[in-house]
Amino acid sequence: MRRKGWIGLTFLALWAVCGFDPVWAGVPTEKVKETTDKILAIVSDPALKDPAKEAQRRERIRKTVDELCDWEEMSRRSLGRHWAKRNEQEKKEFVHLFGQLLERTYIDKVEGYSGEKVDYVGERVDGEYAEVDVKIVTKKNTEIPVVYKMRARDQKWWVYDMVIEGVSLVNNYRTQFSDILAKSSFEGLMKKLKEKTAE
Amino acid sequence: MKRTGLVFVIAILCFVGFEDTSSGQSTATYAPENLSGARRVELASIQVASLKEASADEEEAEPIESSGETVPDPLEPLNRAFFEFNDKLYFWVLKPVATGYKTVVPEEARVCVRNFFNNLAFPVRFVNNLLQGKFFGALEETCGFLVNSTLGLGGLADIATAVDIKRHDEDLGQTLAVHGAGPAFYINWPFLGPSTLRDTIGTAGDMFLDPLTYLGNYWYAPGFRGLNVVNETSLKIGDYESLKKAALDPYVALRDAYYQNRLSKIKE
Helix, strand or coil: CHHHHHHHHHHHHHHHHHHCCCCCCCHHHHHHHHHHHHHHHHHHCHHHCCHHHHHHHHHHHHHHHHCCECHHHHHHHHHHHHHHHCCHHHHHHHHHHHHHHHHHHHHHHHHCCCCCEEEEEEEEEECCEEEEEEEEECCCCCEEEEEEEEEEECCEEEEEEEEECCEEHHHHHHHHHHHHHHHCCHHHHHHHHHHHHHC | CHHHHHHHHHHHHHHHHHHHHHHHHHHHCCCHHHCCHHHHHHHHHHHHHHHHHHCHHHCCCCCCHHHCCCCCCCCHHHHHHHHHHHHHHHHHHHHHHHHHHHHHCCHHHHHHHHHHHHHHCHHHHHHHHHHCCCHHHHHHHHHHHHHHHHCCCCCCCCHHHHCCCCCCCCCHHHHHHHCCCCCCCEEEECCCEEEEHHHHHHHHHHHHHCHHHHCCCCCHHHHHHHHHHHHHHHHCCCHHHHHHHHCCCHHHHHHHHHHHHHHHHHHC
């Protein structure tokens, strides 16, 4: 009798874990989800699978990602204290090149999409800042936690950083940039960035 | 009678495990309006901190490099040499071997091998959960190990994850960090890759808890470890390549990714 009770409780607990609906999903999550769904639709579209259509496919992904990511904010944060020392022209050129590199990295990643499940597991909003927690579940029995860090600008939410398995993209580039800037110069950094995007 | 007792224990362990995950889930999914006052303040201070760290326009003081966000690297020239060595090792040896292995062994089987080694490393996670005072983690780990070792056919199938019994990935490096040890400095080992002095000591200590260390025959342990490495690589081909492609300085990118990942694991 006692054991039956435990089994019942275990099932109840199972239901509680699996059965909850994400009623919390707010605007930042919707924005991330909308863009992610659009991108996944593009990469899984059989009409665009043809290698000859690669340029077209990548262009469509690029347009969609541009609606989500704030490249200037990412650039500003990645350069850190060095940002203020640059003039408008240099800033513009930097945002353009760095944005290209980030776009390409992102597109390369999603092009490798093979039916992974994307779960939206949490959201925190505080004023103009928000964080959206996502879990990518692969078929290889791994879960990749991703946090989208967002900021509201012009009545819209924009991503300014992505934290993948605890590794912030912005912090990772900031470490690289400050290392390069310490050993060479802003011109040297721009040269490296140009070479990288031309690869 | 004995068996009934065991079933009972497993049921209790499972139940505790589930309860833990369900409460974890509900805190992770709170609506922003439901934030308690204290929580809000905490969140706000985090935001302020992160804002300060990056609002470059108004920033004059040195904000980033001195805040302990990067790992000291006094051995950089040597580390870079080993990085180059590991890079060649990957492209010339490990990747071709893993690619060959991948064409012969189907993905499902490779995932089973991964599950098996993960399950086998249970003592490391269990003891380190205990050493960090994470008794719930230790309990849930035990539950997962029992389920996977029996229903999961010796760990080949990861039933535990399927029914939401979570893995609590703790190791001695993290335990030392929780008890106040800093990373000291970065070491990029040949063959083994990124680590720090603290994490190297941790890895060495964890070897004592690794069942593979106690295999009778002299050749078994290196053999199994080699299989594990090739198997893992076969499931991750392309990851290192994309890191290199995205990085302006792959050495620094890898060092920072390792360090940030460790920091987040220690915080968990």
